[in-house]
Amino acid sequence: MGIEQPLTGGMDPSAGVVRVGDTVRRPAGRSAVCSLLLHLEREGFEGVPRFLGTDDEGRDVLTFVEGDVPLPPYPSWALTDAALQDLGRLVRRFHQATATFDAASATGWSGEWADPQGGPVICHNDLFPENVVFRGGHVVGLIDFAEAGPGRPFWDLAIAAQEWAPLHAPGARLHHPDDLDGVRRTALLAHAYGVDPERAEEFVDVIAEERVQQLGNVRRHVAAGAEPWASFWRESEGEDRAAADDAWLQDQRSALIDAIRAPGP
Ligand SMILES: Nc1ncnc2c1ncn2[C@@H]1O[C@H](COP(=O)(O)OP(=O)(O)O)[C@@H](O)[C@H]1O
Ligand SMILES: [Mg+2]
Incomplete structure (x- = not known):
């Protein structure tokens, strides 16, 4: 070998x-x-x-999926609007390809980060830039399916919006520049995916729901002292960042709904 x-x-x-x-x-x-x-x-x-x-x-x-994978702090080539639109289209095609999968015959998914409601497609559930492959500035692939499982399509899109738009408060971001407009870019992602504008509010609700579950998981691991996450959370002031993000997301709720509802480009 x-x-x-x-x-x-x-x-x-x-x-x-x-x-x-x-x-x-x-x-x-x-x-x-x-x-x-x-x-x-x-x-x-x-x-x-x-x-x-x-x-x-x-x-x-x-x-091995040939290409470049963006690692934090994310390089500018990974944060273009075109890349975000590529991602929206790729996740849509991925969900469509999983709709014909006989999920009932496959058991033993990891449930931790997955949609508690289950759903009609298989979600990737870990759509961080670190799990996406680029070639020539375009998104071409998804890797690392360890957390995949049945879910609602909005669950994956919520994770992607959070980690790519991003939906982190400017001033409290670790890996993204503060001038990225998370609201505008969430709408860009939603439009590229093909989210029905009538369902904008529902999507924003799933963003909030996914965030509650994600934070609960993180806090449980940190409380158990699981490394390297516990040290990372402490050293990067995770609780302060979470509070800033919660307040900012709450403030942006109607702007988010309006942007997703507006016609795409
Ligand atoms: N099939 C693959 N093709 C290309 N790169 C890969 C592949 N699998 C893993 N990698 C690279 O290895 C890194 C870690 O692998 P990943 O499967 O994401 O493991 P982890 O569970 O540690 O996140 C990825 O971020 C990516 O850079
Ligand atoms: Mg990974």
Whole structure:
């Protein structure tokens, strides 16, 4: 076997994801995720890793998706309006490709970050820039399906809006410049995805709902002292940032609804 090159991008450098030639090896994941990747291959959905099997160390073997993955602090090429629109269209196609997946036959999804209501598509549930592949300034792929599971499409879009628009308060952002207009860009994402303008308010409600669940998870891990998250949260003043984000999002609620409801470009 060739040289093992550690891959970084997740918060946890001990996650054990490595590249070997054209493949990626990860600690064995959930069989539901393997079935999902095989389904996407059958559907001809490009831009996600193919599941190739298991190596003799019991790790999952996936294809390496060639391209660049933006790591924090996010580079400007990852934060263009065009990239955000690419992402909206790709997530839409991804959801459509999962609508024909027999989710009932696949059990054992990770529920932690997933939509508690379940739903008609499989959501990625971890749509951070670190899990998106670019080529030539365009979004071409999604990786890291460890948290995927059934959900409402708005659940994934809520995560993407939060992490790409971003929906963090200017002045309290860690990885994005303060001058990115999170409200305008959330609408751009929604329009590229094809969100029905009539459902703008519902989408903004799901953004709030997803945020409550996400913060609950983070606080539970921090309280349990799980590293590296506990140190990161403390050192980056996570509670202060969360309070600033909550207040800002509340303030922006009607502006967000109006922007999503307005006709797209
Ligand atoms: N199939 C893949 N193709 C290309 N790059 C990958 C692939 N899998 C992982 N990577 C790279 O490795 C990093 C970490 O892998 P990821 O699957 O996201 O693990 P983690 O669970 O640690 O977030 C990613 O951010 C990306 O840069
Ligand atoms: Mg990742």
